[in-house]
Amino acid sequence: MLRPLRWLLLLLLLPPPGSPEPPGLAPPCPGAPPQAPDLLYADGLRAYAAGAWAPAVALLEALRRAALGRVRRDCGAHCAAEPGVSLPAAPGPDSGPGAWEPLLLRAALRRAECLTQCGARRLGPGGAARLRVGSAVRDAFRRREPYNYLQRAYYQLKKLDLAAAAAHTFFVANPAHLQMREDMAKYRRMSGVRPQSFRDLETPPYWAAFDTGLEHLGRQEAGLALPWLEEALQESLAQVESCRAGCEGPEEQEREAEEEEGTGSQGGLYEAIAGHWTRVLQCRQRCVGDVATRPGRSLPVPDFLPTQLRRLHEAHAQVGNLSQAMENVLSFLLFYPEDEAAKTALDRYQAQLGEPRPGLGPREDIQRFVLRSLGEKRQLYYAVEHLGASFKDPDPWTPAAFIPEALREKLREDQEKRPWDDEPPQPKPLTHWKDVLLMEGVTLTQDARQLNGSERAVLDGLLTPAECGVLLQLAKDAAEAGARSGYRGRRSPHTPHERFEGLTVLKAAQLARAGAVGSQGAQLLLEVSERVRSLTQAYFSPDRPLHLSFTHLVCRSAIEGEQAQRMDLSHPVHADNCVLDPDTGECWREPPAYTYRDYSGLLYLNDDFQGGDLFFTEPNALTVTAQVRPRCGRLVAFSSGVENPHGVWAVTRGRRCALALWHTWAPEHREQEWMEAKELLRGPEKNEGEDVASRDPGPEPPSRRLPRLQDKAGKPPRIREEL
Numbered sequence: 001m002l003r004p005l006r007w008l009l010l011l012l013l014l015p016p017p018g019s020p021e022p023p024g025l026a027p028p029c030p031g032a033p034p035q036a037p038d039l040l041y042a043d044g045l046r047a048y049a050a051g052a053w054a055p056a057v058a059l060l061e062a063l064r065r066a067a068l069g070r071v072r073r074d075c076g077a078h079c080a081a082e083p084g085v086s087l088p089a090a091p092g093p094d095s096g097p098g099a100w101e102p103l104l105l106r107a108a109l110r111r112a113e114c115l116t117q118c119g120a121r122r123l124g125p126g127g128a129a130r131l132r133v134g135s136a137v138r139d140a141f142r143r144r145e146p147y148n149y150l151q152r153a154y155y156q157l158k159k160l161d162l163a164a165a166a167a168h169t170f171f172v173a174n175p176a177h178l179q180m181r182e183d184m185a186k187y188r189r190m191s192g193v194r195p196q197s198f199r200d201l202e203t204p205p206y207w208a209a210f211d212t213g214l215e216h217l218g219r220q221e222a223g224l225a226l227p228w229l230e231e232a233l234q235e236s237l238a239q240v241e242s243c244r245a246g247c248e249g250p251e252e253q254e255r256e257a258e259e260e261e262g263t264g265s266q267g268g269l270y271e272a273i274a275g276h277w278t279r280v281l282q283c284r285q286r287c288v289g290d291v292a293t294r295p296g297r298s299l300p301v302p303d304f305l306p307t308q309l310r311r312l313h314e315a316h317a318q319v320g321n322l323s324q325a326m327e328n329v330l331s332f333l334l335f336y337p338e339d340e341a342a343k344t345a346l347d348r349y350q351a352q353l354g355e356p357r358p359g360l361g362p363r364e365d366i367q368r369f370v371l372r373s374l375g376e377k378r379q380l381y382y383a384v385e386h387l388g389a390s391f392k393d394p395d396p397w398t399p400a401a402f403i404p405e406a407l408r409e410k411l412r413e414d415q416e417k418r419p420w421d422d423e424p425p426q427p428k429p430l431t432h433w434k435d436v437l438l439m440e441g442v443t444l445t446q447d448a449r450q451l452n453g454s455e456r457a458v459l460d461g462l463l464t465p466a467e468c469g470v471l472l473q474l475a476k477d478a479a480e481a482g483a484r485s486g487y488r489g490r491r492s493p494h495t496p497h498e499r500f501e502g503l504t505v506l507k508a509a510q511l512a513r514a515g516a517v518g519s520q521g522a523q524l525l526l527e528v529s530e531r532v533r534s535l536t537q538a539y540f541s542p543d544r545p546l547h548l549s550f551t552h553l554v555c556r557s558a559i560e561g562e563q564a565q566r567m568d569l570s571h572p573v574h575a576d577n578c579v580l581d582p583d584t585g586e587c588w589r590e591p592p593a594y595t596y597r598d599y600s601g602l603l604y605l606n607d608d609f610q611g612g613d614l615f616f617t618e619p620n621a622l623t624v625t626a627q628v629r630p631r632c633g634r635l636v637a638f639s640s641g642v643e644n645p646h647g648v649w650a651v652t653r654g655r656r657c658a659l660a661l662w663h664t665w666a667p668e669h670r671e672q673e674w675m676e677a678k679e680l681l682r683g684p685e686k687n688e689g690e691d692v693a694s695r696d697p698g699p700e701p702p703s704r705r706l707p708r709l710q711d712k713a714g715k716p717p718r719i720r721e722e723l
Contacts, residue, residue, distance in 0.1 A: 041137050045149065053153040060146045060153075073245035075118035082114050144173040144202065151183070160190055164197035171591060172200050206235035207294060210308070217311065222318035229315060233308045237365055239291045247283035278383045281376045282391060288373075289394040302584055303396065306335045309366065313345065322349050323360060331366040335397040377402050442535065445634075451626040453616055455599075455639035457539060462531060463633035467524060468605045474521030475555050475605075475657055478503045481516040497562045498570060498651055503553040505529065509677035523681055525553060525659075529674065532601050532661050536637050540599055546663040547670035549597055555657040556612065556648075563652045570612060573621040573647035576600045576640035576662065585619035587642030594662070596669045597640040601661040604630035609654030617645045630656065 044059035140146065147170035154163035164187045171180045187193050210232035216225035292304030301307070313328035326349045332342050350356070361367075377398055383389035385404045393403075400408055446458040463471075479501045505525055512522035529551045537546040556570055574580055577597040578587035589595045602614060607630050615627040619642055628636050638644045640662065664670065 037137050041140065041146070044146070048149045048153060051156075053156040056153045057150060057157065060150055071119065071122045072248065073242050075115050075122065076245055076248070078118055079111055079114035142173075144170045147201070148180070160187070160192040161194070161197045163187065164193045165199050165201055168198040169201045172202075203294075204235070204239055204291075206232045206239060206291075209235060213311065213315075217315060222315040226312070226315050226319070229308060229312050233305070233312065234365075236291055236305065236308065237369065240287050240369075243287035243290055244284045247280050247287070274383070274387060278380065278387070278389045281380050282389075285373070285376060285380065285391070285394060299586065299588075300394070303335070305366075305369075306332055306397065309335075310342070317345070317349065322353050323357070325349050326353070326360055327363055330360075331362040334362055334366060334370045374399075374402065381407075446626075446628075451616065451628075453625055453638075454643050455540065456616065456626070456644060457637050458628055459535065459539075459635045459637065460631075461633055462535070462603060462635050463528065463605070465632055467528070468632040470518075470521050470524050471528070471553065471605050471659070472657055474508065474517055474525065475501065475503060475553055477517040477521070478508065478511055478553075479555070481511055495568050495570060495650070497559055497566055497568065499557040499559060501555045501557075504673060505551050505671075505677040506673035506680070508553070509680040513680060519681065522677070525551070526674065526678055526681065528603065528659060529661055532603055532635060532637075532659070533663060535635070536599050536601055536661075536663055539637065540639065541665070544665055546599060546665065547667055548674055549594070549662040549664040549669050550671055551674060552660045553657070554660055555655055556651045557655040558609070558611075558651045558653050563650075566650055566652065568650060569647050570650050570656075571648035573617050573645050575642050575645050578642055580619065580621060580642065580645055582619065582621035585642075587619065587645075589641075596664050596666050597662045598665050599637065599663040600640045600644075601635055601637045601659075601663070603659040603661070604634045604636075605632060605657040605659070606655075607631040609656045610652045611649050612651040612656040613649045615647055615649065617647070619645060621645055621647075630658065 040059055040062055044056050047053075047056035047059055147166040151163045151166035151170065154160075154166055164184075167180060167184055167187060171177065171184055174180060184198075187197075209228045213225040213228035213232060216222070216228065288305070289300040292300035292302075294301070309328050309332040313325045313332065316322070316325035316328060326346065329342050329346050329349065333339065333346070336342065373395070377393065377395075380389070380391045381402055381404055384391050384407065441461040443460050444457065445460050446456075448454050448456045451458070505522075508517065508522040508525050511517040512519040529548060533546060533548050540546075573582070575587050575593070577595050578589040578593050580587050613627050613629050614636055616625045616638075617623055618625060628634075638646070
């Protein structure tokens with residue numbers, strides 16, 4: 001209760017927007033000692049609310065670039081090397097009882113003195129203790145709220161590139177934020193904003209290096225990939241060290257204490273020391289997972305460091321650097337000593353080198369990392385077994401000998417579990433479908449069992465040949481009228497070998513009112529989309545209403561003369577509500593995926609083309625589990641998640657047309673354009689010569705709300721989506 005009151009009192013003291021810059025809101029001076037993060041954030045919000053955009057940017061950027069972690073890491077390394085502050089060696093057999101205790105405590109006091117003085121030199125009086133980060137600021141940064149304010153301030157300063165970057169950074173961590181989604185759409189329509197402007201400012205540099213290295217490897221450019229992969233590994237290790245340094249900070253201990261509140265007193269001196277040290281070790285072990293987690297995602301990349309070593313030894317081998325290849329494969333074997341592929345590669349490298357090289361061994365940085373990590377794990381598992389502590393091991397490579405027998409089996413099951421290990425929903429039997437059959441002439445051709453998956457179905461008879469002809473003519477007339485609403489250009493966004501034409505229900509209604517297309521086709525488009533929605537709900541979700549989220553009439557046409565030796569797909573394998581990662585089988589439910597989509601449908605209009613079959617795969621995007629040939633009136637309906645990755649084989653001749661539909665359980669994401677099109681088609685005829693009004697509002701400044709943007713209570717923003 002106190003925290004909301006504190007922010008409310010702050011807001012009551014704010015001057016009105018547009019007033020002159022208030023005193024005390026000047027940006028921090030270069031070279032001055034850093035301010036406390038809580039004060040920086042409060043001053044930044046005050047400047048923002050007062051309309052002092054430049055000071056607001058300076059204050060919030062200074063907070064974003066705070067280097068407290070780096071100072072702790074540097075001071076820790078400096079004090080560890082200072083004489084007289086190293087921890088004492090184990091006492092000898094001739095030492096009396098208690099001889100080691102004063103040596104240990106004296107070394108701890110000297111280390112604390114060194115760290116305090118170092119922090120004061122680098123950070124000013126009070127050192128790190130003065131700059132502790134409060135829980136409110138930590139939570140705000142975890143939600144990336146400062147970027148919400150930064151994007152508005154940058155917009156007011158006419159720095160559209162930085163405004164778009166700040167908006168994108170906030171949106172990555174808040175994909176359900178409707179106002180920011182609307183702001184992002186406005187930025188995309190602004191002439192001064194490029195596609196490259198939408199970048200994540202929180203992404204550490206090692207991710208960019210890692211991704212660049214993988215791109216070069218994918219193009220068989222091992223020599224170009226090596227510097228990037230090496231940089232990624234070095235930067236990853238440095239980020240781990242920076243994270244570990246933060247584990248000794250007061251705010252980290254405060255957070256741990258909050259999580260363990262109510263667990264009782266730690267007892268005496270040694271119980272308190274053990275409890276504090278256990279929390280530090282728990283935090284340090286979590287650092288590997290934190291570094292391996294891409295910004296905005298909730299789960300880390302599995303085996304991030306071993307994966308980098310595997311890529312490195314393979315790349316070195318491809319360019320003939322056998323010594324470096326051996327060094328990296330030996331480093332990989334420190335994590336997985338029994339890995340057969342790594343042992344085979346090691347034997348091959350040794351055979352190619354010929355004579356043995358005694359000085360060749362694992363990388364020193366990796367050897368140091370593994371030994372230190374194993375030592376910490378041994379202490380943590382001891383605390384788990386004997387002191388009742390908790391520890392969730394983030395690493396699947398931990399040797400079984402380190403894990404107490406009572407915990408070993410459960411931990412292995414948790415670590416090896418993957419999302420697709422869960423029992424999939426049971427397909428509905430044919431008798432169920434007969435019970436919910438709503439339309440005469442519609443038949444269930446294949447259910448989920450016959451399609452080798454879950455939540456899939458193929459239904460025939462939704463359209464007559466005449467209706468298919470009307471919709472095909474609608475697509476042709478709209479294309480001739482220049483209404484390619486999905487993509488501005490000749491070629492498909494998915495392949496250079498096809499043309500792509502798209503038509504939304506609203507654009508069809510507008511063209512019908514203008515006389516560019518027949519009103520019968522536009523009306524039928526609306527009726528058929530509702531027909532598909534009702535069938536999809538009846539079959540998959542009879543107890544929960546589904547809403548149309550987006551409707552798109554799409555045609556893909558093969559470009560003549562460009563089909564020889566073609567190797568790509570018409571539409572690559574993907575899932576409709578999550579970002580598919582074929583390497584891990586994970587599917588990240590986050591932007592740019594439309595995370596609110598729950599069921600998808602494809603209603604085909606023709607079959608007079610070559611290629612273009614729909615296919616389903618396993619989450620690895622390689623193993624095809626089912627394939628469906630389009631035909632007039634055939635509907636393929638399926639759930640939109642990781643259980644149904646799908647793609648489209650190349651269209652090599654002719655023109656393939658289909659109605660693509662997505663459905664959602666969330667009423668706030670229902671398709672507003674559908675209702676507008678319905679009203680437009682039954683409204684009064686427009687006057688001759690009257691232009692079709694554009695329903696896409698012009699760019700407006702992002703919403704200015706403090707302290708946190710909320711979803712609109714009324715009509716949700718109209719968001720143009722495209723396949």
